[in-house]
Amino acid sequence: MGILIKNTLAILPAKDGHDVDRHDLYIEGSTIAGIDEAPAGFVATEVIDGTRRLTIPGLINAHTHTYMSMMRNVADDLSFTDWLFGTVEPIEDRLEPEDAYWASLLGQIEMIHSGTTCFNDMQMHIGQTTRAVRESGMRAVICRGLVGSDYDRSDYRLAEALQERDDFADCSRLTFRLGPHAPYSCSPNYLRMVADVARELGMGIHIHIAEGQVESDNMRADHHCTPVEYVRDAGIFETPTIAAHCIRVDENDRAILAANHVSVVTNPASNMKLGNGFAPVPELVAAGVNVCLGTDGAASNNAQNMFREMSLLALIHKGTHDTPQCISADEVLDMATINGARALGLPTGSIEVGRKADLALLDLDAPSLTPLNNPVAALAYSVNGSEVTDVIIDGRAVLRNRELLTIDEERVRHEITRICQRLGLA
């Protein structure tokens, strides 16, 4: 029982970058079971002709908030403070829990169509994004956002996070982390409590750090340290941590992140759109930090398209460093795939025997892939996601010939329209 992708051009990991060649890919259960050689007893229940397809590891969106998808284009051209406290939070206060379910499905529709197979989500309404993931077939890491000021193990948000983890333990595509929101919304005592619980339960951490200049200035004034030092001193880095943004990180901060094996998620579109700048990615890489890529939520991006993010990631650093050698197309592809898997501790992100079968197939007849010349460069600089025809996640076809098999797209559009009207957004 399995899927055979026959004679496809595929991007495999190589010592220095990637190897692109034609292969037969054998998928059995949830994993890649063979490359060019069928595993013993393999029976194909589905054969995909890969002759005109480029097969890549599914993209990993390492930082987003899918419940915010209905807030696309409602808070633009505002300062970060006006965006968050003046517009986004008042809308969040009026959300019904089920709104988050439909919005997450909307975000997942956009991600699947553009080749993303896994996302790392920070959210507030337990049981909603998780339910949407269970139905969509995607892989996800779920973090209930946590904010607080006391060392209080009975905090209701923490209880909800752990409850959700227990409620969805039966879905192998879901894993859970603790999500202390940010240094400016969590006191040192609260962070210490979250760090202790995470360490005791063997859970990873997902946090925003150093997103804007105001955060760094306030931290310096109030605590005489940088946001990175503040989070480190509260013990958060004693458990595997993935940190979104890390825009204002000096050389000392970068050394701290590297020494503590903190993975950094850069979110170029969101960071630039909010006027926050962008993470010093070449410098983080030089310091030895594992850098991965995310979209952030649709309220600040305003898309969930990882190909657009890859292009921005490559171009902004070349443009600001006055040298095109500071980041390569191979590095960008790794940041959108295997580096995200490494950050999240998931056995996905590359086409290798034994890895999870999370794959996206692109149409080689698309104008943006013609002539192909260099497929890895094409992924970083040419494609926009519309080339994706098929998506397989956990060994299961989720998108076939551009048709979504798991989600009723029309129903989701209808529900989102209804929600936006109720919220007064439409």
Ligand code: NI
């Ligand atoms: Ni975020």
